[in-house]
Amino acid sequence: MNQPRPLDVFGDPGHPDTICGIATPLGRGGIGIIRLSGPRAMPLAEKVFHGKHASLSGLSHRVLYGNFCDPGSDIALDEILLTPFKQPNSYTGEDVVEFSFHGSPTILRRALEILIAGGARLAQPGEFTFRAFYHGRIDLTQAEAVADLVDAKSEQSAQAAFQQLQGTLKNRIQTLRADLIEGLGWLEMSADFVEEDLEFKKVEEIGERINSIAQQISVLSKAYQRSRIVRDGLVITIIGAPNAGKSSLFNYLLARERSIVTSTPGTTRDTIDEFVNLGGYPVRFVDTAGIRKTAETVETIGIDRTINQLSESDLIFWVVDGSVGLTEDDYETHQLIADRPAIALINKADIATGQQIDHCRRSVDLADVIVISAATGKGIDQLIDWLTTNHLNFATDRRIAPFLINQRHLIALEAAREHLALADRALVKKESYEFVAFDLRKAAECLGEITGETTPDDILSQIFANFCIGK
């Protein structure tokens, strides 16, 4: 998670300037949108937009067709669609203009330069959302969801972010909190009304309530793992000896799944990442340099990197050359991946003999083994099936809530669960109810932090620090 930044990077929101930024991910998709927000958004847009209407007043929320021109030279940069949003009914709550371009990064960059020359300022990461929040357009959980939505790398992810934007996570937490506060009421009653002949709840009943809430919280906590995958992708590292066929498998998978999302060549390290969309979830494949036993320093650094990479992975594909069998380096690899989630892929099924493959299967000593051929595609379907069933099967898992849980949520949920456990322990130890109540109160506060019902300063800066530009 990024370091929280002080809020003053956004300047004085009481006296806002006009900001602009690219609202769509760079280098993706058919169109690119530039958003302009602030008191000078309308006049600035009128200056650069040449369409049927000279003035944008009275045209709020209408899509207008025209050219985006450089006012200096009057040369049209692109044919665009322009949508003005008059304040306060806009994303940020200020005057907003959105320009839809034909997506070329060069054109978008040039358009930004023109707007900046016209008096706008390039938006800081998260600044649009900050302004939306500042103008009361969205609350905290919604603000985070926007970040997730824009960042969403697949449909599943977009759906979850959208649900959160609609406030469902908030509702769920609020219900839990209400249940908790009801239980707290039972305890408080016995402390404050000792002399009344009231019937107090029994320890068991209070314990049941605490445990039921703790369970529901862990359902939400579990969603974190999925959320992380939904947001950042399931990280699969491909490892194996240099000539085992890692790269062919890598290329085969990428070629097979056409919906490549992004491509980040690992220039600073010996790994190559690719995003692939599998069953609606982003999967990040990382190709490693491979393990080779050597005394040379450079190679050692490479191995360290590989080890780091392994610990950041959700899953490891260990590619073994079926026609050769396990090498000494493979045994090294085997040591490395022990106790990590991994599957052995016995490659080159097209050239290896049945006997060789059987021998290999015995030697790899892993629970999950699939025989494949990266050359012919044999076994790849089976691999994808295995992958979706075992690692991306969230839709049918009812123990996991359909929300995007980010790290801030997770910390608060875990803290709440810890307090519930302490409360339960106090209950079991027959501590007086006010001690049990102490931790229940704390648990309720933790839940409140998620929905922003209690908002320490650091929550805010943490949230706004995690935005990317243009949202």
Add this chain to the structure above:
Amino acid sequence: MSEVFDIAVIGGGHAGVEAVIAASRMGASVALVTTDVTAIGRMSCNPAIGGLAKGHLVKEIDALGGEMGVLADRAGIQFKVLNKRKGPAVWSSRAQTDRKLYEAYVREAVELLPNTRIIEDSVVDIKVEHGRLTRIITKSGSVIKVQSAILAGGTFLNAIIHTGSVSTPAGRVGEQPVIGLSDKLAALGFTVGRLKTGTPPRVDGKTIDFSLMTVQPGDNPPRPFSTRSNGNIRNQAECWLTNTNEACHQIIKQNIDRSPLFNGQIKGVGPRYCPSIEDKVVKFAEKPSHQLFLEPEGLDTDQLYVNGFSSSLPEDVQLAALRAVPGMGDVAFVRPGYAVEYDYFPPTQLKPTLETKLIENLYFAGQINGTSGYEEAAAQGLMAAINAVNKLRDKPAFILDRSEAYIGVMIDDLVTRGVDEPYRMFTSRAEHRLHLREDNADQRLTEYGYRCGLVPEERYLAFGEKYRRVTDEKNRLGEQRVPTISIPLKYKSLRKRGAVSLSHLLRIPEIHYQDLGEIDHTFTPIEGVIGESVEIQIKYEGYIERQLAEIERFKRNESIRIPAGFIYGEMPGLRTEAREKFSRIRPLNLGQAARIPGITGADVSLLMVYLRASGRIGPKSRI
């Protein structure tokens, strides 16, 4: 009358009394204006001081240098610590008091005050110049020039008493209400509301068969409220417990249409936590019986107060119903129960100093702020007086926050959240409850009392000495070790071998400080409160430390101050509702802003962002 007073205290009830005493001790010249000097310090309802969470208030008043604890100890005839089977945070002291003695001691305390004039009159109007209070005007026509005034009118403003269909203008039975003042205040712009409270019948003890009831004795030894009461307290009376029954409920149900609570005659809102007997019978119809406590009114009287039987039913119905109760077959009334309806001023109209936002130098304290109970009233009287005197002397406001005292919790609740029924203190209102205990009230507040000039030097030094001894004793327990082999087997939960420190032993639930001498024969425990403080601090160390960590967190938002006169209209993005509420409540800091009902986390975040971004997080400002 040409005299000028620093402070006029209007009303001689529990709020007024503490206010007069504090203001006078702080050196102000004070006029106490009360309709009936013989009724100063009267206990309108039950003959007891303290009780759950109220005991905490009394201890806090005592620590700050107020008088209620001393008075209750002197007039006390039975002492009891409630909730003793629970943890120390919810232990609450209560004393049954002799009603007449209490009044006499209050009267004596007030009459001995220097620079204080008692005026028997009733205030009917106030004069305001440039938004500032300048004079009070009495029924007899006097115009008294004052620097400031504390209005502590109790249940007397436009008060009506109901017993059955009979309603009489009165503040208490046989006492004239104050008519006109609340209308004048309303004309000045104050919002006035209406609340209701009730009191049960007083009965003649000679007509009771106590053999059919359960005796409720006091604690042995009894414990005083005040650190100033040097052990001169005694249990001299007993309380009795009996229960209502179906026959009693039947009589009430048959006559329910004669209750002014149910036939629409009473419009004020009553307290949910202290329902009348007719309320209990109707709303909790499934309960076949309710507890009744008979409390003695005093030593030289047979009168008893029937706690739990508050009622505004006609006298004949009350009597018939009560006669169905075991032990009360021949009961005779000294006075029936009644309900009283009165004006109050929704307390969100006050600053946390209890000064009104509308009129400078006018303070409100006690039941007119929508509270209920002697202790709640007394605490407000004390705080209003300290603030009134401080302001006259250009000293900073005295505000206790929610982590420092129940008094802080109460006043914050009143001025931030307001009330929708008579407000009484509960321990559950205090989120920092594990820290706000009776045993450490002096530790929390004596320093403040001393700085206000209410705690004399000698007492302040004694307080310092007490906590030095507590610390020394804690150290001694930490150092003194005892071999586990010599520890009696009944303390089974001890598993450690070798030797353990005495403080280690004290953490075992069933081992108490006074037992340590029995375990380690070389150890002599200290008698009294020091040993108790040591035991609480060691036994509950884990929770206490966690509570203190919470308080640290709480203080962060509390320390982000909102500048006085901050204009919310300039803040963009604020919801209209939030803007209206912030402007009306005028929170002092971000923490208080967040506690306003209907304010969301987003509103507060927005406010914080705005204060932060525009660099307007101001220095500590005067209220």
